[in-house]
Amino acid sequence: MSIKSILIIALTTITFVAKAQQKFTKVKPTEEDKQTYAWNYEIECAGVGTDGMYLVKVYTISSKSKLDLEQAKKNAVHGVIFKGFPGKDGCKSQKAIATNPNVEYEKNDFFMNFFQDNGKYMKYVSLSNAGQIDAKDTKKVGKEYKIGVIVTVSKDALRKDLEEAGIIRGLNSGF
């Protein structure tokens, strides 16, 4: 193999690795991410989840009449971590997993990666009823649409991973 061929292979490999790294370490939001980081949504309890799960209905608010399901999933995980949600019809309200309200800003780099497209948030959320949207869950509010979808969030796994990453404290920390 000639030196030229080796150089071409090496350059291609370096470019590929650099691109891959860039994908997983970007910390500044692009124009596409603006929707994500606006966090324009509402979240409420949708029923009793099974052990370790929350069943929530998340309403994404945007100018588009078609729901971006990935955005809805991100909103649900964001809501469980930072907002908590109110109860409804005997379904219990839950507090946010993060007890420190500033943790999103203090750990900005972590959450930028966490919520990027195909980011780690995907591990903890799945659509209920294959993402079917009930007709009464699509509402037009002014110029915007508010569209609700039911999702399941693996809150125990999410809490555990956030504790292990040092983002939140666990009950056992320090003892």
Next chain:
Amino acid sequence: MKRKILLVITIILLHTQVFSQAKKPRIMIVPSDAWCITKGYYSSFDDQGTKKQIPDYKKAFQNDLDLKLVISKINGIMAEKGFPLISLEQTLKSLESNSAEDAILTSKTGGGITESPIDKLRKTAKADIIMDLSYRVNESGPKKYVSFILAGLDAYSNKEIATATGNGAPSFSVDVPILLEEAVLNHMDNFSNSLQKHFDDLFENGREISIYVKKFDTWSGDLEKEYNGEELGTLIENWMKANTVKGRFSTADATENQMHFDQVRIPLYDASGNAIDARAFTRNLQKFLSAAPFSIVNKLMTKGLGQAVIVLGEK
């Protein structure tokens, strides 16, 4: 050689890690008095003309499978969070067997186990945080739902440090055990969150304990006795100011015979980085009182992590 040095460093680091852990509070779930009495798990006695009812936990555990289910579910959730709980049922059993063993244990010369009334009393106080549990299955027409109260109480300050209350979703057909399981699953996260806030406060402001200073009637001195122009009680308060976290404590009661300090915030670690509790903290006060100019012989007793009593005048 390098390997040996690395090994030594690792052992030292592990050692430091072990000793930098604060002492873990012991938590126990106890069915509430109201629950026990409503369900008929109690015994009555006549207290100088007043009829009193006290919960019979053993009877409750032997007869109520729903109670065992709820406690087992809560235990499982807490263990998952790295915080296994002490079992009240097992503690009761072990108390019974220990008493039986103590009763038959004799030395070669026929001596028995020494147990003062205060030792017997201590056997019942086991947990630093009590999770007081109540639940009730209600019926609303053809539907059933569960009302649930879980209150975390600090055994020494009696403060409610965590709570989770509310009703479950009404259901037509679901069995009671499933309703109870749902109630536990629905309430435990909020309970853990408030417990977490308590622990965060503990790490920031120190552990809260209470300290009693009393005197034996055989001692000729009292807490108003003066040393270099200051009363003993005042000097003890000065010691508390100097040794508590941010000087935080309250003098709840002070007479010539006794003092009671509550909301005493003690550091979690001593100067060497070792975890301390009420006993370790109050041992320093004991040494202070034993030394000149006081030279007071005194006895130190503790109850769990959070309460210490110093009795002046004798051992």
